[in-house]
Amino acid sequence: MSTAETAKEYISEFLDGPLQGRTEHRPLIDGDYEKELDTFVAVEGLPTQLHYVARDSRQVGQTLFVSYRFDPQDSDSIEVDDQDTNI
Numbered sequence: 001m002s003t004a005e006t007a008k009e010y011i012s013e014f015l016d017g018p019l020q021g022r023t024e025h026r027p028l029i030d031g032d033y034e035k036e037l038d039t040f041v042a043v044e045g046l047p048t049q050l051h052y053v054a055r056d057s058r059q060v061g062q063t064l065f066v067s068y069r070f071d072p073q074d075s076d077s078i079e080v081d082d083q084d085t086n087i
Contacts, residue, residue, distance in 0.1 A: 009027050049076045052071060055067050
């Protein structure tokens with residue numbers, strides 16, 4: 001990836017919640033990362049909104065990393081069956 005491409009995106013790291021451990025390449029918007037973001041996942045076939053809030057960021061070389069924490073208050077509720085590992 002070239003420096004120009006790196007400057008147009010960042011890597012989001014999900015620290016907790018249903019997306020814990022996942023990373024995504026996301027575009028910078030007007031040169032900045034999103035302070036809050038919503039993502040949608042399928043839970044039992046239904047779209048479910050998950051809300052995350054940026055907690056900190058760090059620059060590693062030419063790449064910006066942003067850590068996000070799950071905000072259950074602003075997310076759709078998810079009922080998890082102890083036997084279900086497909087979320």
